[in-house]
Amino acid sequence: MTSKRLLEQPRAGDSTHEGGEPVTGKASKTNTLQEGASRNFEISPNGHYFTSTREGHYIHKKFACGREEDEQSSGGVLKHGCPAHRLILNGTHVEARIPVRGPGEPGCRLPSPETPHPHTSSIIPVPHDRRPSGLADKEVMAATVLTILSTSPLVLNPSSSASGADLAGKGWKESLSASYSSSTSGNWSWDASDQSVPSTPSPPLSNDPGKSFLLSSQSDDNIEETESTHFLFEDPIPRKRKNSMKVMFKCLWKNCEKVLSTSSGIQRHIRTIHLGRNGDSDYSDGEEDFYFSEIEVNMDPLSEGLSNLTPTSPTTSGPAPVFPVLTCDASQSEPARMIHTPLSQSAPSTLCHIRTDHAYQGPMTQIRTVSIGEKRQPVNHTTVSKTHTNTTSTSTSKPTTGTRKPRGEAKKCRKVYGMEKRDLWCTACRWKKACQRFTD
DNA sequence: ATTGCCGGGAG
DNA sequence: CTCCCGGCAAT
Numbered sequence: 001m002t003s004k005r006l007l008e009q010p011r012a013g014d015s016t017h018e019g020g021e022p023v024t025g026k027a028s029k030t031n032t033l034q035e036g037a038s039r040n041f042e043i044s045p046n047g048h049y050f051t052s053t054r055e056g057h058y059i060h061k062k063f064a065c066g067r068e069e070d071e072q073s074s075g076g077v078l079k080h081g082c083p084a085h086r087l088i089l090n091g092t093h094v095e096a097r098i099p100v101r102g103p104g105e106p107g108c109r110l111p112s113p114e115t116p117h118p119h120t121s122s123i124i125p126v127p128h129d130r131r132p133s134g135l136a137d138k139e140v141m142a143a144t145v146l147t148i149l150s151t152s153p154l155v156l157n158p159s160s161s162a163s164g165a166d167l168a169g170k171g172w173k174e175s176l177s178a179s180y181s182s183s184t185s186g187n188w189s190w191d192a193s194d195q196s197v198p199s200t201p202s203p204p205l206s207n208d209p210g211k212s213f214l215l216s217s218q219s220d221d222n223i224e225e226t227e228s229t230h231f232l233f234e235d236p237i238p239r240k241r242k243n244s245m246k247v248m249f250k251c252l253w254k255n256c257e258k259v260l261s262t263s264s265g266i267q268r269h270i271r272t273i274h275l276g277r278n279g280d281s282d283y284s285d286g287e288e289d290f291y292f293s294e295i296e297v298n299m300d301p302l303s304e305g306l307s308n309l310t311p312t313s314p315t316t317s318g319p320a321p322v323f324p325v326l327t328c329d330a331s332q333s334e335p336a337r338m339i340h341t342p343l344s345q346s347a348p349s350t351l352c353h354i355r356t357d358h359a360y361q362g363p364m365t366q367i368r369t370v371s372i373g374e375k376r377q378p379v380n381h382t383t384v385s386k387t388h389t390n391t392t393s394t395s396t397s398k399p400t401t402g403t404r405k406p407r408g409e410a411k412k413c414r415k416v417y418g419m420e421k422r423d424l425w426c427t428a429c430r431w432k433k434a435c436q437r438f439t440d
Numbered sequence: 441a442t443t444g445c446c447g448g449g450a451g
Numbered sequence: 452c453t454c455c456c457g458g459c460a461a462t
Contacts, residue, residue: 411443412443412444412445414443414444415442415443415444427453427454428445429444429445430454430455431445431453431454431455431456432444432445432446432455432456432457433444433445433446434444434445434446435444435445441462442461442462443460443461443462444459444460444461444462445458445459445460445461446457446458446459446460447456447457447458447459448455448456448457448458449454449455449456449457450453450454450455450456451452451453451454451455
């Protein structure tokens with residue numbers, strides 16, 4: 001009968017007060033247990049980013065950049081000067097290396113995204129002189145490019161015709177690479193590339209130029225500022241390269257929608273404008289990293305409309321290479337997170353997390369805002385639906401059974417006290433309900 | 441096999 | 452309500 005239960009009387013109030021003596025002691029345990037909690041993300045230890053831990057390996061991005069530079073660099077503001085980038089896109093392996101110069105090398109620095117001319121966009125090195133290269137393949141591209149071009153006023157100059165367009169893609173790139181690589185940043189060279197191939201016969205992705213434009217327009221979500229997008233083309237971005245994807249960096253400050261094509265540019269922007277520091281002189285502790293995020297934009301003309309949702313199709317992962325720059329220096333601990341993972345759930349949520357983490361490091365006021373605004377999300381992941389869901393309900397995990405708790409890791413009364421001391425259990429435990437004392 | 445606790449049932 | 456427990460899911 002209930003006789004056994006009678007024993008518990010010694011402390012009448014137990015149910016009320018679970019706080020009895022034992023509890024106190026126990027509390028410590030709880031803590032211990034909780035330690036494990038933080039292991040949500042495992043990000044890569046050193047340069048590898050896994051966006052989504054579990055799945056992702058897709059992105060193997062290794063950058064030595066920030067990190068290395070940081071260590072050795074004496075004050076290089078731009079940590080981005082990554083010596084080498086290696087990206088795997090759609091199975092294609094792109095490796096870009098930049099001649100690493102001395103640590104403090106000027107070469108690493110960007111020309112200056114400074115933004116002296118916000119409207120620089122028009123100045124983009126567009127291939128005015130495109131020379132006829134009649135590549136059959138290119139025709140397609142040409143068409144694409146045209147489309148793009150037509151969309152953006154900026155570039156419409158001399159486009160005599162389709163053929164011209166294709167050139168544009170190519171020409172542009174080449175010219176950029178040529179000039180930039182030599183004089184400006186080391187970053188860019190990525191595409192230019194491989195040292196092994198001095199002259200690039202065929203550009204893998206010709207759309208780049210066009211993309212940029214597009215992306216700017218669409219990526220910026222624009223919403224608030226129409227012209228938010230001034231991309232500084234001054235720095236051609238080195239990273240990613242997917243046919244239709246382009247990575248852009250967006251300033252996360254509250255009202256700033258600025259989108260730049262390079263991380264360094266954005267950092268500088270943040271540092272200078274928002275943080276009020278001297279862009280060049282001061283070294284950056286990486287704080288800027290927290291204020292911007294990279295976004296991928298789907299440049300594909302065709303899908304463009306849809307694009308928002310589907311960044312990259314199948315493998316978003318491919319593009320994933322979101323790259324490094326972001327985290328290069330700033331977060332050693334958890335670099336990767338920022339990146340948006342293609343798979344990872346992404347977006348919104350991802351950002352949020354990020355912020356959170358960073359929060360420790362710096363002021364994050366604005367961040368919050370940003371996350372909300374994040375429309376860009378669409379860009380990254382394909383799994384939109386999922387993402388949404390997650391966002392909505394925090395507790396995603398509960399596939400089955402409508403509502404069953406995951407089960408906390410912490411030991412519960414039962415475990416702690418044992419059946420013998422059942423009277424010490426919290427009421428809930430006694431009633432076989434969710435433990436109230438040792439909650440997870 | 442254990443453990444945590446939901447969903448119910450009995451007072 | 453409070454008190455219990457069957458039973459299931461997660462370990």
